[in-house]
Amino acid sequence: MDTVTKDEFEKQYCKNSGMSKEEYDQHSITLPCQCEADDCQGWASVTNKPLFIKIHNELYGSR
Ligand SMILES: [Zn+2]
Numbered sequence: 001m002d003t004v005t006k007d008e009f010e011k012q013y014c015k016n017s018g019m020s021k022e023e024y025d026q027h028s029i030t031l032p033c034q035c036e037a038d039d040c041q042g043w044a045s046v047t048n049k050p051l052f053i054k055i056h057n058e059l060y061g062s063r
Contacts, residue, residue: 009030031053034062
């Protein structure tokens with residue numbers, strides 16, 4: 001598993017989805033991720049809404 005910085009993760013994510021960083025920031029935030037996925041880089045892009053953030057932190061947040 002390769003870990004990257006939050007910045008690198010966001011850059012990569014935007015590139016893969018053809019979004020600018022501004023667009024990304026309007027809809028999403030990047031949170032630490034501790035899921036078991038093989039390709040997980042230690043970060044996850046989460047919809048910027050309280051419910052989504054809460055669910056992510058409960059399932060994959062650091063504990
Ligand atoms: Zn993950």
